[in-house]
Amino acid sequence: MVAVDHHLSRRTGLGDLAGVSPPLPRPITISRFINTYPANFPSDGNQSFPKIMIMIDLLSSGDAMQGIASSRNKKSKRKLKKEPAFDAQAFLDSAGVSRKVVQYRKSQKIYSQGDPATSVIYIQQGGVKLSVVNEVGKEAVVAILGPGDFIGEGCLAGQEIRMGTATAIGPTAVLVIGKKEMMRVLHAEHALSDRFMAYILSRNIRIEEDLIDQLFNSSEKRLARTLLLLARYGRESEPQKVRPEVSQEMLAEMIGTTRSRVNFFMNKFRKLGFIHYNGGLQVHNSLLSVVLHD
Helix, strand or coil: CCCHHHHHHHHHCCHHHCCCCCCCCCCCCCCHHHHCCCCCCCCCCCCCHHHHHHHHHHHHHHHHHHHHHHHHHCEEECCCCHHCCCCHHHHHHHHHHCCCEEEEEECEECCCCEEEEEEEEEEEEEEEEEEEEEECCCEEEEECCCCCEEEEECCCCCCCCCCCEEECCCCCEEEEEEHHHHHHHHCCCCHHHHHHHHHHHHEEEEEEHHHHHHCCCCCHHHHHHHHHCCCEEEEEECCECCCCCCCHHHHHHCCCCCCHHHHHHHHHHHHHCEECCCCCCEEEEHHHHHHHCC
């Protein structure tokens, strides 16, 4: 048996390696592994082992993991660039496919009572008077609105005709937005829908306060409150000048009294220092004391 082994060792040349430790295997890199495969593995149809080795070697490489993270970050940045944030103010300040900017002169009607309600209108510059006329031709001023306000929003709630008349009280620029376009943007863009909802809620509160004011307060208190609202009290750090286009006759229509009564109270407010005329009607915060006084 020993002779046979010795004979075999002489034929194969393995006898010279007796007692010599085999060299340690060199680490296999990706390039060496790919270059040597499939020479290092029998082609028995099983490809899973080489794939596992490649996966392990890739995951153990810090550079590879950084490359994967970097690739994901780049893809994320690309997605962010494709979806810019919606700018509600830019939408309201510009014209588009289904919206247009229209200029109106003083006393020009934007729409009349009974017209088809097909659009929402955003006031960019100037001022608008909303009024209603009854069967005998008597007019009542519902509100005086300015930049940042909406009119004609009733069409979104199913109104088919205008319930009142909108008239420019000075040079005015408005953005006319088609009903379908407004509905689409309100559903698609939360920035605009949030802003529009906040406006509608504040407008609803204002209407309720107007009704209570008309039912329970004296004409003097109603006039004082109206002047404060026109001067943007509560919306500015200091009340502003009332637009010169707002006449005493218009104020009388707003609070439901005669022009002579308005003139009487205006003179009273001026003597008490609540208002003064200096290139226009200036309203002071102290006028609020008339509204709060019992």
